[in-house]
Amino acid sequence: MTDQVASVVEPFVRRGLFASPEKAVVEMAREYIMHQLEHYRSVIESLQAKYGMTYEQFLAYLNSRSKTLITTPDPALSQAVMKEEEDALDWKIATEMLHSWLGLQNEVGQ
Template structure:
């Protein structure tokens, strides 16, 4: 497979440099670090919106129901997206950990 060779070639310098014991460990670590950065990004968005509005997402959703301003709707959509994407990245993290073993 072409993808296997590409991944192997990308990971090989990490192994040759002595940073990792093999290509699988190198690629797993790189993938996990990327996923962690994504989770942190969405977590920062959620924390920022929590601070801005002084409540969690569920409370904010209840507070603005049927009376949201345009800014509140925009914040709600950003917040909802961050919650969902963080969950998706968390699920991917768990899958990578499971498959790494």
């Protein structure tokens, strides 16, 4: 453990919050992972509630709306689809990050 890391966790150990610097680092890493998992799950759940469907269903829905725009141009629909595409990107990122953090959780040994 580097001196810098040790100096960060030392006050926690000194106050008896953790048995050792190593245990402090492990527990803090686990807590951070849990925080990230909760964050990305919350983003996903919020988008599922907003649209009333899963990400996969939303992509099919969005694809259908985009095809409608090709055959029937509509400025209002175009603007709505653009906002939905932003949500689709946020949803994709949240899903990918959730899987990444779940993988890290398995590596760390939650």
